[in-house]
Amino acid sequence: MKASGEKPFAHEGGEYSIRPTVIGSLDAFVIDNAVVRLTIVPKLGGKIISLIRLESDHEYLLQPPEPGRAYRSRSYGDKFEDYETSGFDECAPTVGECGYSEEPFLARRLPDHGDVWCLPSVAEIVGEQIRLTTDLRSLPLRFRKTIQLRGNTVRLDYEATNLSQSSVKFLWSAHPLLRVEPGAEIILPKEVTVVEVAWSLAGRLGKPGDQCAWPVTPERSGHTISLNQIVSPNSGTAEKLFTPRLREGFCGMFLPRENEGIALRFDPHLVPYIGIWICQGGWPTSRAAKHFTVALEPCSGRPDSLEEAVKRNECVVIRGLESMQWWMEIEVNRGAPRSRWM
Numbered sequence: 001m002k003a004s005g006e007k008p009f010a011h012e013g014g015e016y017s018i019r020p021t022v023i024g025s026l027d028a029f030v031i032d033n034a035v036v037r038l039t040i041v042p043k044l045g046g047k048i049i050s051l052i053r054l055e056s057d058h059e060y061l062l063q064p065p066e067p068g069r070a071y072r073s074r075s076y077g078d079k080f081e082d083y084e085t086s087g088f089d090e091c092a093p094t095v096g097e098c099g100y101s102e103e104p105f106l107a108r109r110l111p112d113h114g115d116v117w118c119l120p121s122v123a124e125i126v127g128e129q130i131r132l133t134t135d136l137r138s139l140p141l142r143f144r145k146t147i148q149l150r151g152n153t154v155r156l157d158y159e160a161t162n163l164s165q166s167s168v169k170f171l172w173s174a175h176p177l178l179r180v181e182p183g184a185e186i187i188l189p190k191e192v193t194v195v196e197v198a199w200s201l202a203g204r205l206g207k208p209g210d211q212c213a214w215p216v217t218p219e220r221s222g223h224t225i226s227l228n229q230i231v232s233p234n235s236g237t238a239e240k241l242f243t244p245r246l247r248e249g250f251c252g253m254f255l256p257r258e259n260e261g262i263a264l265r266f267d268p269h270l271v272p273y274i275g276i277w278i279c280q281g282g283w284p285t286s287r288a289a290k291h292f293t294v295a296l297e298p299c300s301g302r303p304d305s306l307e308e309a310v311k312r313n314e315c316v317v318i319r320g321l322e323s324m325q326w327w328m329e330i331e332v333n334r335g336a337p338r339s340r341w342m
Contacts, residue, residue: 016149018125023049024071029123029130033149036332042123043073045116046132046145048088048176053152053332058260060332062086062177062293076137080113081284085291088176089117092160093139095173095275095304100139102310104166110138110306113175140164141318154330165320171306172316173275173299174328178262180294184230184255186276187337188214189248195227198240198275198303201282205239208303212241231280233292238282242302243274251296252337262330263337264296270326271298273314298328
């Protein structure tokens with residue numbers, strides 16, 4: 001792990017610090033600007049395990065449902081659900097386990113939730129930023145994420161570099177699992193009136209590839225439900241949905257009891273879709289401890305399988321020895337998040 005400038009330093013509007021810490025047995029970093037505190041574990045693929053707005057001491061990220069299984073080293077190719085399904089991981093070059101279907105990388109296997117979450121990142125502190133770099137194993141790609149706090153906003157700048165002479169097809173998805181409460185509201189751009197079903201437990205909303213209305217839609221039983229309203233950890237439901245291609249790069253969630261809002265902003269020309277994971281006690285199917293969470297997942301392609309995204313021409317192509325860049329901002333605040341178009 002590389003580091004420079006680890007001592008706290010003055011920052012306009014308050015004290016800005018980046019300091020090392022230890023989470024379990026793993027080295028970590030805490031970034032604090034007196035407004036927001038963020039904790040990152042480089043060995044876990046640069047995973048963000050905590051995001052707190054300091055005025056309210058509110059934690060926005062889901063914490064490990066089974067603390068005894070949390071923050072353990074993992075091996076390349078492991079199953080995501082066997083570890084701490086919490087916090088904010090990066091998924092690249094796929095989300096769903098699949099094969100790569102084109103030469104010269106034909107038949108390479110891409111692991112569950114991609115490479116980054118199960119590989120260590122090299123961390124460098126550069127001024128007020130932490131830069132995390134991961135070399136993928138499944139494909140010849142280098143993934144880089146740079147993090148900086150700006151007031152109540154986390155700025156994330158991304159770069160993927162093709163290390164080969166041949167073009168590589170690629171899918172990236174943010175994977176922030178958020179804390180929720182009954183009555184929480186998912187907020188999408190007003191342009192979203194339908195979503196595509198990627199997976200729905202027991203086919204409640206249909207089969208993969210089906211569409212349903214957003215936010216109010218009938219489920220298979222005929223009952224009308226509001227998909228944007230979180231109900232209960234005992235509902236026994238779980239869905240993964242995708243928006244159509246977007247014109248506005250925004251999504252958010254509001255927790256009325258806590259009066260806390262979180263907004264994710266991005267450039268829809270670079271990141272054209274949002275994946276929405278809504279789990280109210282229906283997953284993981286393999287364990288008794290179920291999750292109560294929402295993940296708002298800006299992504300460069302759909303669905304979760306890169307193999308399927310390639311067939312649909314809904315993925316990114318990085319030419320040989322070239323790079324692509326994109327960004328995302330996470331804003332946390334008191335009250336409901338607002339689209340800048342509202």
